[in-house]
Amino acid sequence: xxxxxxxxxxxxQECLRLLARVPVGRVVYTRQALPAVLPVNFHxxxxxxxxxxxxxxxxxxxxxxxxxIAFEADEFDAATRSGWSVVVTGLATVxxxxxxxxxxTQTGPRSWMPLRDGVFVRIDSEMVTGRxxxxxxxxx
Amino acid sequence: xxxxxxxxxxxxQECLRLLARVPVGRVVYTRQALPAVLPVNFHxxxxxxxxxxxxxxxxxxxxxxxxxIAFEADEFDAATRSGWSVVVTGLATVxxxxxxxxxxTQTGPRSWMPLRDGVFVRIDSEMVTGRxxxxxxxxx
Numbered sequence: 001x002x003x004x005x006x007x008x009x010x011x012x013q014e015c016l017r018l019l020a021r022v023p024v025g026r027v028v029y030t031r032q033a034l035p036a037v038l039p040v041n042f043h044x045x046x047x048x049x050x051x052x053x054x055x056x057x058x059x060x061x062x063x064x065x066x067x068x069i070a071f072e073a074d075e076f077d078a079a080t081r082s083g084w085s086v087v088v089t090g091l092a093t094v095x096x097x098x099x100x101x102x103x104x105t106q107t108g109p110r111s112w113m114p115l116r117d118g119v120f121v122r123i124d125s126e127m128v129t130g131r132x133x134x135x136x137x138x139x140x
Numbered sequence: 141x142x143x144x145x146x147x148x149x150x151x152x153q154e155c156l157r158l159l160a161r162v163p164v165g166r167v168v169y170t171r172q173a174l175p176a177v178l179p180v181n182f183h184x185x186x187x188x189x190x191x192x193x194x195x196x197x198x199x200x201x202x203x204x205x206x207x208x209i210a211f212e213a214d215e216f217d218a219a220t221r222s223g224w225s226v227v228v229t230g231l232a233t234v235x236x237x238x239x240x241x242x243x244x245t246q247t248g249p250r251s252w253m254p255l256r257d258g259v260f261v262r263i264d265s266e267m268v269t270g271r272x273x274x275x276x277x278x279x280x
Contacts, residue, residue, distance in 0.1 A: 006253035023218040028168050028175045035168045035175065035210040039225045041218070070175040078163040078181070081252040085179045112221040112273060113146035133252060 010130035015086040018073070018130065020044050025073035027052070027123075029092075031063045042071075043109040050088055050123040051104065053111045061119060064092040071123050082135035090124035150270035155226040158213070158270065160184050165213035167192070167263075169232075171203045182211075183249040190228055190263040191244065193251045201259060204232040211263050222275035230264035 010018070019025070026039045038060055040052040050071050054060050069092045076083030095101050104120045111118055150158070159165070166179045178200055180192040190211045194200050209232045216223030235241050244260045251258055 024214075024216045024223075026166060026177065026212060026214075028177045030170070030175060034208060034229060035170060037166065037168045037177065037210050037212040037227055039212070039214045039216065039223075041216075041221075068174060070177050072166060072177040072179070074164075074166075074179045076164045076179065076181075081181075083164075083179075087177055089174060 007131040007133045010084065010086070010132055012128045015088075015128045015130035016044065016048055016125075018075075018084055019050075019086050019088070022073050022075060025050070025071050027060065027064065027092075028070040028072060029060075029064050029067065031059065036063070041109055041112050042073075045108075045122070048125045048128075049090075050125065051108050052121050052123075053104075053109050053115070053118045054121060055111075055115050056094075056117040056119040061094055061121065064121065065094045067092060069123060076133070077135075080135040082133050084130060084132045086128065086130035088123060088125045088128050090126035092121055092123045095120040095122055147271045147273045150224065150226065150272055152268045155228075155268045155270035156184065156188055156265075158215075158224055159190075159226050159228070162213050162215060165190070165211050167200065167204065167232075168210040168212060169200075169204050169207065171199065176203070181249055181252050182213075185248075185262070188265045188268075189230075190265065191248050192261050192263075193244075193249050193255070193258050194261060195251075195255050196234075196257040196259040201234055201261065204261065205234045207232060209263060216273070217275075220275040222273050224270060224272045226268065226270035228263060228265045228268050230266035232261055232263045235260040235262055 071088040074085035182192045211228040214225035
């Protein structure tokens with residue numbers, strides 16, 4: 001579906017295919033009553049949830065565990081003014097089940113920073129929205 | 141200053157220099173009590189505030205005008221697991237002064253989408269934080 005203002009709305013499957021293409025997205029949450037955002041590397045799990053690995057002692061874990069957060073990824077090309085963005089909104093939880101933690105240690109994302117106490121944070125893909133900007137060279 | 145967990149904290153001037161290098165960042169705010177995020181192209185103004193241009197009728201304008209929001213930009217290289225991210229937190233306001241609107245029409249950012257009713261949104265750079273990930277190949 002094309003919108004009048006220059007972008008196309010993406011369906012859930014398109015969004016998930018695009019998410020699987022990029023290594024980094026951004027966790028969007030609330031910290032001390034202010035909007036907060038932190039880029040992380042991530043994987044999509046087989047159930048389309050977003051997985052990231054971080055320190056169990058991190059501010060991020062304290063702020064997001066058990067709350068609804070957003071996760072965003074995008075790719076844009078300034079030369080053609082085109083690109084896409086996808087936002088996943090859903091409940092974030094720290095993976096506490098030992099068997100699941102072990103599975104993710106083998107197959108899940110690995111932190112880009114050295115961690116002694118890594119935990120996996122799962123963001124359920126309850127709501128997945130996205131849009132594609134087709135490029136409007138010369139537009140103001 | 142180097143942190144023990146693999147990243148370096150950037151000072152305000154480093155953050156602003158990096159912000160000036162990229163065309164796209166992400167507005168992070170609250171919409172209907174949920175965290176929300178929208179990528180936008182932007183300029184840094186001469187007072188280091190972040191400027192973007194959007195439709196006066198947009199959800200973004202309604203949600204952010206007069207509220208404290210965050211704005212994030214980053215660049216990462218998956219091959220070397222390195223990169224940087226910067227977050228500006230401050231009051232967002234729609235530019236209503238006609239002379240200022242006219243100045244920004246000449247020198248400010250131009251929307252990548254065709255707009256009939258463009259307005260400029262300014263995000264004051266009250267708090268500017270950033271970090272650099274130096275790259276940790278092989279880290280888990």
